[in-house]
Amino acid sequence: MFELWSHAGQLQWLLGIDAQLSGQLPNQLRAQLPNLVLIPQPQPARAKPTLVKDLRITGVSEPLRVDMASSISAGLHQVLKLLKSGESAIVQWAVGPAQQRRTKPETRSLPQLLGFGQPSQPRPDELQHWRRKTAEPLFAVRGRIGARTTHVNRTEAVLHMLAQAESLASASYSELRSSQASRRGAQAMMEPSDRQRWSGIVNAAELAALLGWPFEGMLDSGTTARPAPGQLLVPLDRAPRERGLRLLGQGLHPSDGQQLVALPVETSLHHVHVTGVTGSGKSTQLASFIRADMAAGRSVLLIEPRGDLVNDVLAGVPPSRREDVVVIEPGVGQEVVGINPLAGDLEDAERRADQVLHLFREVFGHSSIGPRSNDVLLHALTALARSPEGTLADLPMLLTNSTFRRRELAEVTDPLVLAPFFAWYDGLSSAERTQVIAPVLNKTRTFLSRSAIRRLLGQATPRFELEELFTKRRIVLVNLNTGRLGAETASLIGALLLTQLWQATLRRVALPPDERHPVMVVVDEVQDYLKLPVDVGDMLAQARALGVSLTAAHQHLGQLTPNLKAAFFANARSRMVFHPSSEDARALAEVLGPGVTAAQLEGLGRFEACCRLVLGGAMTEPFTVRTRPLGPSVSNVAELRAASQQRYGVNGRDLDTVLAARWHSSSSQPDGPIGITRRAT
Template identity: 30%
Template sequence: MNLLLALLVAGSAVLGVIVGGRSALAKQWRASLVAYRLHLPAALTPEDTARWLGMLAACTHGPKWSLVPESPLVLEIEADHRGIRHYLLFSERRTGQVLSSIRAGLPGARLEAAPNYLRRPFNATVGAEATATSRSRPLATERTDALSSALLASLQPLSKGEVIRWQVTFTSAGTPAPIHAAAPRPQDQWWSSYLLEGEAPPDAEAVRAARIKQKDQLMQVTIRLGVQTSSRPRALSLLNRTWSTLHNTNAAGVRIVRRFLASQDVAGRLKHRSLPLTAWPLLLSTAELSGFVGFVGAEHLPGIATGAARQLPPPMRMHRRSVTLGLSNYPGMTDRPITLGAEDRLRHLAIVAPTGAGKSWLLARMILSDIDAGHGVFVIDPKGDLISDVLARVGDKDADRLVVVDAARREQPMGLNVLGHARDEAGRELLVDNVLSVFTSIWSGFWGPRSDAVMRSGLNLLVNARGMDDSRLTLVDFVPMLTQPGFRQRLTKQPTVPPTVRDYWQRHDQLSDGDQMATIRPVLQKVEAFTSRSAIRLMLGQSKGIDLSAVFRERKVVLISLSEGTLGRETASLLGSLLVSLLWQTTLARVTVSAEKRAPFFAFIDEAPNLMRLPLPLSEIFSQARGLGLGITTALQFLTQAPDTIRAALLGTVRSQLTMAVEHEDAVILAKRFSPLTVDDLKGLARFEAAARLCVDGVTQTPATLTTLPLDEPTRDPDELATASRERYGVPRADVEGAIAARSTPPTASFGRYTAGATT
C-alpha cells in the first residue's frame, strides 16, 4: 500500500513537473507572439492551402522530447458587422520562416503587421472546442472546400457589437512510425497514442484508413469557436450556426464533436490562446486541416476582401541622396525607404494612378523634397490642389525662390509669353512648330491645310516682328493681327520678317474681304475663343513675363495652377500644352550651357497626355531632355486614355514607372512589365500603395511594392506665398491691358525703328 502510494505521489510529481514546465514555456510562447493580418489571394484551392500547411508543418517540426511543441502557429478568423478578417499569429523568431512559406505556398497572399490585434479584448459569451471521435481515421477531405465556404458564410451577417472568433492552433505532429498490416509489436505502440478509450485494435480496413490519413503531414491541432454578444440566446444561435458547418467533414468512423468543457472555460482558453498542457485534442493531416482555416471560397462570399496585391521586396541598391517615394511594405522590411536618385530621375518617371489612389500626396512629397534640396522645379497642376498642398508646407528658406502662377487670378497677373523666348532664326522656327503642334493636336478633328497655313504664317509673323511699342508680340496679338489689316501690314513691312511670311500675307491682302474672312474664320474662331478669356489674356498677353531661362539658371520653383474648374477642361488643356512647349523651348536653349554646369532641373506634369503635345515624338523628347539636365515626372489617371504614341513612350522610353491601383484594362497593359505581379495584384493595390519598376544606376530593377508616405501637417497658409509671389512678379491688370492695346495701336509720332503714319 505504501509502495502504491509512493508511486502515485511520484507520478503526480512527474506530471506536475511536466505540466508546470509546459505551462511556463507556453507563457513564454504567448509573450513572443506577433500578429499579421493575412490578405488572401483570389481563387485559392484546397491543394494550395494543404501545400502551405505542409510547409508550416516542416518548420514547426521539433524534437520528440520537447516539453512544448516547436512554436505553434495560430490562425484566427474574426468576424463582426464590418466583415471577416484572417489573422496569423506566431513567435517573432519564426517570422522569416512563416513569410517564406507564404511566398512559396500562397502566391499572391500578403501579410500586414497588426500589432494592435493582440491587445484587442475578446470576452466570449459562449465558446466551444472541437475534438474527433477517432485519431486514426481520415475526415472527408473531398469536402474540405465545402467546409471552408460554409464556415466563412456562417460568419455573416452580424449586427453591430457582435463578434465571432474562430481560432485554430496547430503545430507539427512529427513523423509517425510505419503502419503495419499485422497487429503492432510492443515496440511499435504508436497506435496507443492515436486510439481513444474504447477504440478497437486496428483491422485491415482501419490500417488502410490510417495510411490514407498519414499520406500527408500530420498536425497537432486545437480548434475553438467563441461568440461575443450582449445576449446569451443570440450568442448560442450564432455559435450553432457556425458549429453546424463542421459536419461537412464527418466520415465513416470519425466525426468532429464538441469537447466536454464548460463554455466559460473555452472562452478563457480562447482569450488567452491557451496551449494544451497534456494531449492535443485533434490530430489532422494537412489535407484535413485545410478546410478548417477558411481560405477556400472566400472570393465568393460577402464580408471578406480578397485579391489584395502581393508584396515584393525592394531593390538591393538604393541611393541615399535621392527622393523618397515611400516605404517598402514587404514584411520584415517595412522600415526601408524606396528611393530614386537624381541621376536616375533624369531618365524620367511615369506614374499611373486613378483619382483617390494617393497620387497627389506622392507628387507633393517629391516636389517638396526637390525644393528642400535646392533643385529647380517646374510644376503644372490642372486642378490646383497639388499646388496648395505644396505651398502649405514650403520652408521659409525656399519662399523667395517660388514663382506661383494661378491662371484664374486676374488681379496682379503673372505673365508667360509663349512666343517671346526664341533668340535666333532656328529657335523661332522651332517655337512656331511647337505652338502649332499644340493647336493642331487640340483641334485635330477640325484642322485642315488652310487652317495650318494661316496659323503657321500668323505665328511666324508674330515671332519675327515687334509691336507698335517695340515690344515682343504675344499669342494674344494673333487676333488683332488677323482682324486689323493696318496692324498686320505694319508688321509685314518690318525688315525682320522672312520674305516667305511677308509674301503669304501680301497675297492674303489681295483677296476680297469675303475670301479673306473665309480663309481666316476657322482659325480666328478658335484662337479668339481661347485668348478672349480674361485670365488667358492677362497671362499670355504680357510681352515680357517670367523668364524661364532665368528660372533654370537660378534654380527657382515655378508652380502653375491651370484652374481647370474655372477655365474649363479644353482651355486648361490648351494653356497647359502651351506652357509645356515653353518649358521645352527653354530646355533646348540649355544646349549652350556646358554639361558640367547644367544643374538637374525637375518638371512635374500632371495629366500628361492632355498637356504634352509637341511636334517631336515623346520618346525623342525624353531622350533629349536627359542630356539637357531635365528630369520629367509625368502623371496620368488612365493609360488606355492616352494616345498610342504617348503610351509607348511612357512605358518604353521612361525608365522608371510607378503604378497605384488601376482598372482592369490598364492592369492588363502594365502586368507585362510588372511581373511577377499579376492583373489582380495591380487592381488590388490599396490606397496609398504602389508598385514600382525603378531605374537604379541606369539599370531597371525588378518590381517592388511600397506604401507612400502621408504629407506632413501644413505649416502656413498657402495664399500667403501665392500673394507674395504675385507681388514680386505680377503686373497690375490695367498695365497689362494698356500694353496689349499699345502693341497694336499705330504710334502718332516717330517710334523706334518704325515711322508713324505707315499706311495699309
C-alpha cells in the first residue's frame, strides 16, 4: 500500500507492507533508491477522509504515459500544499502481487460475451503496445483519493484537482478516470480488505508514475528536512556525558531518530561559516559552540558587538575554568584589561607599525589618509613600536608635544630612518606641522580622546597577552558594544585584536604539530573586524594548519566585501545557514550544493539550519538540524567579570595619572611604569 498524505500542506509518504514481504521489500526498495529512508511507524497520523473517489484505468492492455511522471508528481504536490490547518488529503494505491502474462487479455462487452455481437478486431499496434507494457513486471492495482476539509465544496474541489493530476497519465487508448465523490469508501480507504477488488493493471514504470513520489529538485520549502551523516549522530542519552562535544543541534529528518548532530573539532579546524538574519538563532548556537569548547578545556577567543553573547558564555563557564576567563570590555568598570598592539620584539617593530597603519586605512578609509598623512603615521607608529613604553595612546602627544617627542626618541636608536624624518618634522614651522598632522589627529583623536579607549590602549605592559591563548588555555571574551564605543572605534579595536592574534598564530610554526592544541576563535559580525593586511583566503588556510579554528558569523552576504565572500566560500567550507534574507537564499543554496533550493532555505524556521560540513577531507551532503537551547547557568556572570578585572585589569584613574605624568613631565624618565608590572607566572 503506497500512500501520499498531506496534513495542512506538510507532505508525508507512507508504505504499508504485508507481513510476508516486510523482510524483503524494504531492502529491494533501498537497492533501487539509495537515498530512501524507511522509518517504522506503528500508528502514523491518518485523518479519515470525508469524501473519497475511486481511480480506474480503462485500457487493461494499453500503456499509460510514463513520460508524465514528473508532471503528475508536481501536480499532486501543488494541490496538497494548498491545504490549510485542520485539512488533509490522501492519494492511495493498493498494489497486488507482481505477475507475468504472455497472452494479451481480451476485453469484451457483456453482449459480446452472450453471443449478441462479434468481437472487435485488434488494431495493428495493439500487440506492440502490449509487449511494451509487459517488458516490466505487471501489478494489479486499486487507486483512491480522499480529502477532509472545512467545507464539502472545498473537499470536492481538492478531489477534482487530485484526479486531474493523476489523469495526466492517460494515453490514447488507456485513460485514468475517477468516480463520483462519495462517503462510502472512506472506511475502506483507512482499512483495506485482504480481498481487494482491483481497478487496473499497470507495469512497474506506470506504477512509479502514479505514486506521486518526488523527483530530483521538486522538494520545496514545505519539505526542508534532510538526513545528517550517520557518523555525526549522537544519542540523546550520551550527550550529557560528553559536554565538550560541539553540537549543531538535533537532526530534523526522521532517519536521524531525533539524535543530536556533532561538529567534530577536526571539522571546525577547516573553519565554520555561519549566516542568519537577526532572530534566527545564530547567536545561541555560537554560545553553544563556546560552552562546549570551555567544557573540553580548549582555548577560546570571542569577539562580538553587543555583549549578550558574552553574558551567555560567562553563564556557562564550568567551575574548573573560571580562573581562565579574561573579559575585555572597554568602558565597563574601573579596572581595565588592556592591549598593546605595538608591543613586541624590536626586530618586528616596523611590521607592527605597518599593520596598525593598514588597519587605520581599512577602518577610516583609504581616501581619508593621504600620502603625507600616511608618511607621518608610519614613522610615528614605528617610533612608538620601538619604544619600550610606547602605546597607541601616545600617538597624539608624540606628534604635538616636542618635549615628550624628544624624550621618546631618545629611547629609540634609528639614525637611518626615524632620525632624518623627525629632524625634518621638527624643522617645520608650527603652521606647517599643524597642516601635516591635522588629518592624522582628526582620525586618531576620535577614539583616543575617549577614556575607555585610552585606558584600553594606554597600557605599555598589559597584565594579559593574547599569546596566552597558545601557551595556556585562556577563555578570552571581548565585548565591543557598538552602542557604547561607536561602530568605527569598535571595528578598529576588534581589528587590532585579530591582527595581534594572527601574529601569535604565525609564531606557532616553531612548535611541532602535535603540540599545537586547538584554539577556537568565534567572531560575530565578522565583516566589522576581519581586516588583516594579508589575503584572508591564505590566512584561513594557514590558520587551519596551525591549529586555529575560525567560526565566522554574520547576517547577510551583502555585508561581505567580494574578497571576503570569496575567501569564506573557498576556505570556510563547513557551513551553517539559518533563515536567510530572500536576497541571499539563492546564492547560499548554490554553495550548499545540489538539491538545496532557495525556497527550502527561506522555509527554515527559527532555530533551524541547513548545514554542510567537511568530514574526512570530503564534503557531506546537506542536512538540517534544530539547534538546542542553552543549558542552565553554572556561573555568576558578575563575579566572573569582577574576578577578571581584578586579575588582569589596571585601575583606570591610576593609569590616567601615570599617563599624564609621562606625557607632561620635563624629566628624562617617566614617573612610573605604564600599566601594572606583569604578574608572576
